Amino acid sequence: MGKGFYVSKLVLAVGIIFTVAAVSTIIALAVVYSQERAKNNDVAKPPEETTTTSSTSTSTATTVQSNDPWNKYRLPTTLKPIHYDVELQPYLEKNAAGLYVFHGKSSAFFLCNTATDLILIHSNKLNxxxxxxxxxxxMEGTKEVALKGTFFQKDKQFLVVQVAESLQAGKEYSLYTEFIGELADDLAGFYRSEYVEDNVTKIIATTQMQAPDARKAFPCFDEPAMKATFSITLKYKKPYKAMSNMQDIETKTEGDWMITKFDKTPKMSTYLVAFIVSEFESIGNDGNDTVTGVKIWGRKKAIVDEKQGEYALSVTKPILDFFEKYYRTPYPLPKSDQVALPDFSAGAMENWGLVTYRETALLFDENVSSIGNKERVVTVVAHELAHQWFGNLVxxxxxxxxxxxxGFASYVEYLGADEAEPDWNIKDLIVLNDVHRVMAVDALASSHPLTSKEEEVNSPSEISALFDSIAYSKGASVIRMLSEFLTEPLFVNGLASYLKGFEYDNTVYSDLWTHLQMAVDNQTAVQLPLPIKDIMDTWVLQMGFPVVKIDTATGIVTQKHFLLDPDSVVTRPSPFDYKWIVPISFQISGKNDHIWLQKESDTVDKFKITGNDWLLVNLNVIGYYRVNYDDNNWNRLLNQLQSDHKLVPVINRAQIIDDAFNLARAKQLGITKALDTTKYISADREYMPWQAALSGLSYFTQMFDRTEVFGSMKKYxxxxxxxxxxxxxxxxSNWTIRPLSLTDQYCEINTLSTACSYDVEECLEFASKLFNAWMVPPFTNNIHPNLRTNVYCTAVAQGGEEEWNFLWDRFQETDIAQEADKLRAALACSKEPWILNRLLEYSLDSTKIRRQDAVSTISSVVNNPIGQSLAWDFVRANWKTLYSMFGESSFSFGNLIERVSRRFSTDFELEQLMQFKNDNQNPGFGTASQALEQSIEKTKANRNWVNENKAAVKKWFEDAILP
Structure with missing residues (x-):
C-alpha cells in the first residue's frame, strides 16, 4: 500500500453479485436487507443459552465458553482454502430503503487438513x-453435507458453520452462501464512491480490502497466509464497465444486465482481490502474449478530455520493466491496470493487476500540477508496482x-522512480522523506519494533495500527542500510533467490535474511563481521536506534539508545539491551573508510584527529543512527560550513543540522550549538540542507510562536x-521561469514559503499581486503550479472573507484533485477564527469536503497557529463522530492526534490531553491509540524542554540579529 501519509497506505475489498429475477424481487430483497441489517446488529454471536441443532429439531442448551474457536481472532489451521467462485451484483441506484446494496453468491472451496466439525469463515456486515x-x-463434490447449525460471531467477524458429522482430513469441500451487503461510503471492503461529471452524479462500486476487509465483500478465509485462486464474476448495467485482477474472458447479456467473467487469478491472498464497476475510461494498451497490457483508468473528463493520465502511462511501463530486471522475475500477470478513484482511504493499493490510487497519486495535469505532484505520482506508482512481486507474489x-x-516497497520506490526520471537524483530524498522523518517517532519511548510476535497482533484495529511510519519509513531505512553494506548486486542476488524460493507462498522476515546470507556465502568480495540475521535482528527486534558518539581526542566511539526525552522510561524489553551492530562509514581529510561497531564502546585509532582536520561519520546517511562528536570536532565542522560549506557533501550538511537539533532536544548537545548550524545557511543554495534547517527550526516555531521569543526568531x-x-x-527572472532540477524547484518553493511566512515584504506583495489578478473576471489563474500553495495561503492569511470565499468557490468548481488539495489547504490559512471554525464544520460534511479529506483538513487548520486551539476543541467535541468515521480502519487517523497536540508544551495542555484520554475510553482510539501515547510523551518532553531552554533560545536569537 502506498504512503498516504503519511502514511498513510491502503485497504482492499472484494464483492459478489447474484441474479434477481424481477424488479419486484429487487425491491423485496432491498427491504429484507434493511431489516436484516438492523437485526444482525444483535445476531452477532450464538445465543448464550442455546444453539440450534437442526432446522426442525429443538434447541440444545450449550454454554458459550470464552476459549471457543469463534471467540479468537485467528483462524484455526484445520481448513485450507483452495479456490473461490465469487459473483457480485452491485445496484448503483438507491433501493426502496434509501440504500446502495450489492447481492452476492460465493463458493469457497477448501481442503480439510484435520478432521473437524466446525467451519469458521470470515464474514462482516453481510446479511x-x-x-x-x-x-x-x-458440499463434498456433488454431495450435500448435513449441517448442525450456523450463527454469526459479530465481534470476531465469523460466520460459524457447525457440521452434523466431522469433515474428513484430506477431503475437499465447498461452502456456498448467498448474501446482501451495503455499498457504503466507508472506503473499506466493497464500497461506493461518487463524483459529478457534466452535472450528473455518477456512482462507482470499488474495493479496498487491506487489511481485514475482503470479508465485507464475500465470506472468505481472510488472512494473508490463506492463499487461494479466485474466479470473479460481476453483474452490472450499461453504460457501466467492469474490471478485476485478471482480464475478462466472457461478457454476456441477461435482460438489462451485463455479466462479465474474469480469468482465474494466480494463488493470492484475499487482501489483494479487487473489482470495480464504473463508467471510467482508459488510455494504454491491452497487451498480448508477450507484452504486458498497461492502462490508466479514471473519470472520462480527467482521462480523455484533460489527458491527466498521460504522465502515469509514460512512467508505468518503464517502472514495470525495471522491476522485472531488478527482481530477475517476469511480471506474473497479463495486465497491469492503474485506476484513479475519487474517494480512497490512503495513497494507493497494490491489488494484483488492478492497482487503485487516490486521484492525487495517479493523475497529473501540466497546467495545474506542481513538481511535487509529479514526484508523488512517479513514486507512488513505483511503490505499488514494487509490491506486485514483493508482497503479492511472495x-x-x-x-x-x-x-x-x-518498508521494502518504500525503499525500492526510489529506485523505480529514478529509472523513470533519471535526471532528478531522487534517491537522495529518502534521507529527508523517510530517514529523518521516522527518527522523530522512533526516538520516543512509546515507539515499537519493526516486527513483533504474531500473537501480539490480532484484532482489525491492531492490524490497522501497524500501517505507520515505523513500518514504511523505518523499514525503508534499514533495508536501504542493508543493501548498502551488502552492495546492491549482492542484495539483488539474494532477493531474486528469495522470490524464486517462495513464489505464490508466504514468508516470515527471517526468510529474507536466509536467502541474502546464501548470496553472501557464495562470494568472497563482501565480508561481514557476523551473519546477516545477527546484524539485522538488532535493527528489527528492538525499537529505536543508537546515537553513535565519537571523541576525536581519544578515538573512543560509543553507542547508546537515542531517546528524544532522556527522562522518559523505556518499558519495552529488548533482546539486545538496546545495542546494535552498526555499520559506520566516515570521511577524514577527504578520504572515505568504514568500520563496524559491535560493542557498546570501542577505540578506533583512525578517529583521533589533529590540527584542522575534521571527522564526518555516516556518509550520505546510509546508516540508521544519529552522530554526536566532541566539542572540538563540532567546532571544526561548523567552521568548515562557515568557510566553505561545499566541501561537506550536500546530504551530510543536512545530516549535521538534523542531528544537531535532535541531539539538543535530547540534552546531548547544547541548544546554542544546534542553532549555530544554521548560521551558514544563508550562503547555501541547496534544498536538502535548507529543508533540514527549516525542519529543525519548525520545532522552535511550534514551541515559541505564542511567546516573546518569536519576535527575534522571526527577524533572524x-x-x-x-x-x-x-x-x-x-x-x-523574477519568478517567471522555473529552475531545471527537481531539488532546485523544491528549494525555490521553500524560499517563497519561508519568506512569506516570516513577512518578507517583497514576498507578501508578490503573492498578493498574483492572487488579486486571479480574482478579476474572467478569473484566469496565471499562478505557476509550483507557487500556488504558497500564494494561495499567503493571500488568504493577509485577506479576509472575500479572499476566502473566492478560494472556496474555486475549490467547489475544480475537478482536478491536485488543485483541490492546494485550495483546501490554503482555506486553513485564514487568521479569522470564525472562518476557521466554519472550515472545521465543513470537514465533517461530505457534501462539502470528501470523507477521505476530513482528517487532512482538520490537520491543515492545526498547522495555523490561530487554528490550533480551535481544532483541538473541535476534535474533543466531535471525537465520537470522528472515531466512528475513521477510528477502526483509517491509517492516517493517528496523524490527527499527533498534529493537534504538536504545539502542546505546558502543564495545562498535558492535563487536557490526559483528560481527553480518560474521557474517551469509550469509544476508544482505534488506530490512533499509539499516536495518543506518543503525543502524551512528546508533550511532557516539550514542557521540560521549553522550561529549560526558553531563556537561552531567546538570548541566542537576540544576539544573532545584532548588526
Missing part, C-alpha cells in the same frame, strides 16, 4: 440468505511482518532567507 434455516450450504505470513512488505529567519530569496528571484 446472508437462509438455506433451510441455515446460512450456508456445504507475501508475509501474518501482519506482524507488515514492515517487510511496506527573515535575515537568513533574504539572500536565498534574492538568489531565486534572479535565477528565475
Amino acid at each position: 446472508h440468505t437462509k438455506f433451510n434455516n441455515f446460512d450456508a450450504k456445504l 507475501t508475509i505470513r501474518w501482519w506482524n511482518d507488515l514492515w517487510l512488505n511496506e 529567519m527573515k535575515k537568513q532567507v533574504i539572500p536565498l530569496f534574492e538568489h531565486f528571484k534572479n535565477v528565475t
Whole structure:
C-alpha cells in the first residue's frame, strides 16, 4: 500500500453479485436487507443459552465458553482454502430503503487438513440468505453435507458453520452462501464512491480490502497466509464497465444486465482481490502474449478530455520493466491496470493487476500540477508496482511482518522512480522523506519494533495500527542500510533467490535474511563481521536506534539508545539491551573508510584527529543512527560550513543540522550549538540542507510562536532567507521561469514559503499581486503550479472573507484533485477564527469536503497557529463522530492526534490531553491509540524542554540579529 501519509497506505475489498429475477424481487430483497441489517446488529454471536441443532429439531442448551474457536481472532489451521467462485451484483441506484446494496453468491472451496466439525469463515456486515434455516450450504463434490447449525460471531467477524458429522482430513469441500451487503461510503471492503461529471452524479462500486476487509465483500478465509485462486464474476448495467485482477474472458447479456467473467487469478491472498464497476475510461494498451497490457483508468473528463493520465502511462511501463530486471522475475500477470478513484482511504493499493490510487497519486495535469505532484505520482506508482512481486507474489505470513512488505516497497520506490526520471537524483530524498522523518517517532519511548510476535497482533484495529511510519519509513531505512553494506548486486542476488524460493507462498522476515546470507556465502568480495540475521535482528527486534558518539581526542566511539526525552522510561524489553551492530562509514581529510561497531564502546585509532582536520561519520546517511562528536570536532565542522560549506557533501550538511537539533532536544548537545548550524545557511543554495534547517527550526516555531521569543526568531529567519530569496528571484527572472532540477524547484518553493511566512515584504506583495489578478473576471489563474500553495495561503492569511470565499468557490468548481488539495489547504490559512471554525464544520460534511479529506483538513487548520486551539476543541467535541468515521480502519487517523497536540508544551495542555484520554475510553482510539501515547510523551518532553531552554533560545536569537 502506498504512503498516504503519511502514511498513510491502503485497504482492499472484494464483492459478489447474484441474479434477481424481477424488479419486484429487487425491491423485496432491498427491504429484507434493511431489516436484516438492523437485526444482525444483535445476531452477532450464538445465543448464550442455546444453539440450534437442526432446522426442525429443538434447541440444545450449550454454554458459550470464552476459549471457543469463534471467540479468537485467528483462524484455526484445520481448513485450507483452495479456490473461490465469487459473483457480485452491485445496484448503483438507491433501493426502496434509501440504500446502495450489492447481492452476492460465493463458493469457497477448501481442503480439510484435520478432521473437524466446525467451519469458521470470515464474514462482516453481510446479511446472508437462509438455506433451510441455515446460512450456508456445504458440499463434498456433488454431495450435500448435513449441517448442525450456523450463527454469526459479530465481534470476531465469523460466520460459524457447525457440521452434523466431522469433515474428513484430506477431503475437499465447498461452502456456498448467498448474501446482501451495503455499498457504503466507508472506503473499506466493497464500497461506493461518487463524483459529478457534466452535472450528473455518477456512482462507482470499488474495493479496498487491506487489511481485514475482503470479508465485507464475500465470506472468505481472510488472512494473508490463506492463499487461494479466485474466479470473479460481476453483474452490472450499461453504460457501466467492469474490471478485476485478471482480464475478462466472457461478457454476456441477461435482460438489462451485463455479466462479465474474469480469468482465474494466480494463488493470492484475499487482501489483494479487487473489482470495480464504473463508467471510467482508459488510455494504454491491452497487451498480448508477450507484452504486458498497461492502462490508466479514471473519470472520462480527467482521462480523455484533460489527458491527466498521460504522465502515469509514460512512467508505468518503464517502472514495470525495471522491476522485472531488478527482481530477475517476469511480471506474473497479463495486465497491469492503474485506476484513479475519487474517494480512497490512503495513497494507493497494490491489488494484483488492478492497482487503485487516490486521484492525487495517479493523475497529473501540466497546467495545474506542481513538481511535487509529479514526484508523488512517479513514486507512488513505483511503490505499488514494487509490491506486485514483493508482497503479492511472495507475501508475509501474518501482519506482524507488515514492515517487510511496506518498508521494502518504500525503499525500492526510489529506485523505480529514478529509472523513470533519471535526471532528478531522487534517491537522495529518502534521507529527508523517510530517514529523518521516522527518527522523530522512533526516538520516543512509546515507539515499537519493526516486527513483533504474531500473537501480539490480532484484532482489525491492531492490524490497522501497524500501517505507520515505523513500518514504511523505518523499514525503508534499514533495508536501504542493508543493501548498502551488502552492495546492491549482492542484495539483488539474494532477493531474486528469495522470490524464486517462495513464489505464490508466504514468508516470515527471517526468510529474507536466509536467502541474502546464501548470496553472501557464495562470494568472497563482501565480508561481514557476523551473519546477516545477527546484524539485522538488532535493527528489527528492538525499537529505536543508537546515537553513535565519537571523541576525536581519544578515538573512543560509543553507542547508546537515542531517546528524544532522556527522562522518559523505556518499558519495552529488548533482546539486545538496546545495542546494535552498526555499520559506520566516515570521511577524514577527504578520504572515505568504514568500520563496524559491535560493542557498546570501542577505540578506533583512525578517529583521533589533529590540527584542522575534521571527522564526518555516516556518509550520505546510509546508516540508521544519529552522530554526536566532541566539542572540538563540532567546532571544526561548523567552521568548515562557515568557510566553505561545499566541501561537506550536500546530504551530510543536512545530516549535521538534523542531528544537531535532535541531539539538543535530547540534552546531548547544547541548544546554542544546534542553532549555530544554521548560521551558514544563508550562503547555501541547496534544498536538502535548507529543508533540514527549516525542519529543525519548525520545532522552535511550534514551541515559541505564542511567546516573546518569536519576535527575534522571526527577524533572524527573515535575515537568513533574504539572500536565498534574492538568489531565486534572479535565477528565475523574477519568478517567471522555473529552475531545471527537481531539488532546485523544491528549494525555490521553500524560499517563497519561508519568506512569506516570516513577512518578507517583497514576498507578501508578490503573492498578493498574483492572487488579486486571479480574482478579476474572467478569473484566469496565471499562478505557476509550483507557487500556488504558497500564494494561495499567503493571500488568504493577509485577506479576509472575500479572499476566502473566492478560494472556496474555486475549490467547489475544480475537478482536478491536485488543485483541490492546494485550495483546501490554503482555506486553513485564514487568521479569522470564525472562518476557521466554519472550515472545521465543513470537514465533517461530505457534501462539502470528501470523507477521505476530513482528517487532512482538520490537520491543515492545526498547522495555523490561530487554528490550533480551535481544532483541538473541535476534535474533543466531535471525537465520537470522528472515531466512528475513521477510528477502526483509517491509517492516517493517528496523524490527527499527533498534529493537534504538536504545539502542546505546558502543564495545562498535558492535563487536557490526559483528560481527553480518560474521557474517551469509550469509544476508544482505534488506530490512533499509539499516536495518543506518543503525543502524551512528546508533550511532557516539550514542557521540560521549553522550561529549560526558553531563556537561552531567546538570548541566542537576540544576539544573532545584532548588526
